[in-house]
Amino acid sequence: MSLAIDVRGLRFRYGGGPWVLDIPELTLERGSRAFLFGPSGSGKTTLLGVLAGVLEATEGEVRVLGEDLAALSGARRDAFRAEHIGYVFQMFNLIPYLSVLDNIALPARMNAERRARLDGAGVKETAALLADHLHIGDLLKKPVTELSVGQQQRVAACRALIGAPELIVADEPTSSLDFDRRETFLELLFKECERAGSTLVFVSHDRTLEGMFSRNISLPDVNKAVL
């Protein structure tokens, strides 16, 4: 139960296509801050999809937070993701027709467990507090289309963090930021993960950030499907 991620003999392909993932073993301790490195096309996003339960492993066992995803129905996997995983995309993270506040609050509104973990605080208050922590407290009422890319990524981080999910998965969230902003963003993210006790899986093709993490995983090393 101490493993956040425990992958054994995972193989994945889209339909009848070639194997995209072939990972004999990949484990990650709870509470760790892992940097998952991989160049484009090395199956990073696919792996994250499998870990998040959006994609179903073709073969093998995938345990996330102790839960065997293959044993869950599609609906249960969706609920599991909503409950336990916060996800940050590379860009275009936000739903354009929702305000900043509504974007942040979305997972809590989507899932009762996430809501329950707000410790009695309201969804809006928690969202506002998180936004404050990430220095975007003054943007809550703004339409998301008026935000800069950096601001958008912070909103996305807040959304991933709300309701303190055990696992935060970030798919190249900083690739569109300049270096200084990347560091600031990461530091804020680390601080919040720590506060929530969340495990962080951070994916990037950019090794310059490697040093800030407690664990570095090179996807080409673990994924045998990549030639």
Added chain:
Amino acid sequence: MLVLDLALKSLRNRAFSTSLTVGSIALSFALLIGVENVRVGMRQSFSNTISQTDLIVGTKGGTIQLLLYSVFGMGAPTENVSWEAYRQWAEHPAVEWTIPYSLGDSHRGFRVVGTNEDFYRHYRYRGGQEIALAEGRANTDLFDVTLGADVAAELNYAMGDEISVTHGLGEIGFVTHDHMPFTVVGILDKTFTPVDRAIYVTLEGMEAIHWEDGAPPASDDGHAHDEEAEAAHDEDDHAHDEEDEPAHDEDDHSHDEEDEPVHDEDDHAHDDEAEAAPADDGHAHAGDIAIEDVEVRQVTSFFVGTTDRRDVLQLQRDINDFEDEPMMAVLPGVALNEMWQGLGYAETGLRLVAIFVVLVGLLGMLVSLYTSLNERRREMAILRAVGAGPNRIVALLVLESVCLAAAGALAGLAVVYGLLAAGQSVVEAQVGLFIPIRPPGPIELLLLGAVVTAGFLMGFVPAFKAYRTALHDGLAVRV
């Protein structure tokens, strides 16, 4: 509910395409409801052609035929009802009033209807409106005519004009009695019923038209006609004896009979005649005819109002079983209904067209939702990432579709009511079609439900695509 909130916000975000879609559904739905309303209005104005008449009685024949000739002025009866039979029923204890009609003649394409003052007293249309005169007075004298509003307008007739009446129904009848002219004494208010297209004369005047040679026929009714009068019938048209000759046309110059001077005016003649005729028990020695002298022998049909409406069915049976003459009584409501059923295909056609228009509107919505999906793949991936299952994606798109259809339908209703409120009186004044404004009835609710249901079902098309895309895309960043 979260998904509904998302659906509404998403629609609002695409305000332009949303309003276009809602607008096109609204217009198409307004057409559907409008057709429905016009249909109801047409049907009502159709069945309001006459009102408060309990029975229409005529000779035995087709129900619709009786309705057509006695109410709509179309077609011709095959037989008439004798005056005696008519009076017998008119005096029936259950009968409160009757309106006798004598039909079968025309003037320049318009029906000539013989009736009496009961027509003005008892005829009702559109929920109890009475016949009213726009000008002049009701026709009471033998050669008086009162014109329906359309007749006066189309033939450009004014008060005091003299018109001649044709025997027969054609534009040009086969016997034209230019020597038996009628004078316009009144013009009726427009009713938007067949009344507008008829010319009203007295029953006696109608009898007079039926004298094909311009003289009262030798009769079997006990009226004594002197030899002289009989003989005159065999002579050529211009040698009419004075007794049956109306006074005011060129023919009267040929009158040379002994005791009557040439008349230029009816009125004086009538006075004389009125006194003279009964004494003679006939029409002898009259250069003009008084209305009292003319004996009405038959009517074509008559309307009946009963004292107590509960007697109507019994009365109808009694008339249908009448042994002296073949007679038939019909309930106007039932007959009108029967006739309307016959016209039903036109209604169905209209409705079908409107339904197709609504379908086209909904298809427009489908296209708009479907094409929006490509630019919404990102949104779907985000929703998936924060924990929305494919079923929620489906629900979102179906809800959007339902919302569009419902908003369109409601807006369409609003359009219809708005147009009705604005145009009701104009339409009534222009075409005489009164479209009632009523709260949405079962039909409107049914159609509303149908459109929303169609929106719901159609929503599954984009929803299914989004579902497949969501499953396939996973969390992949594809723009």
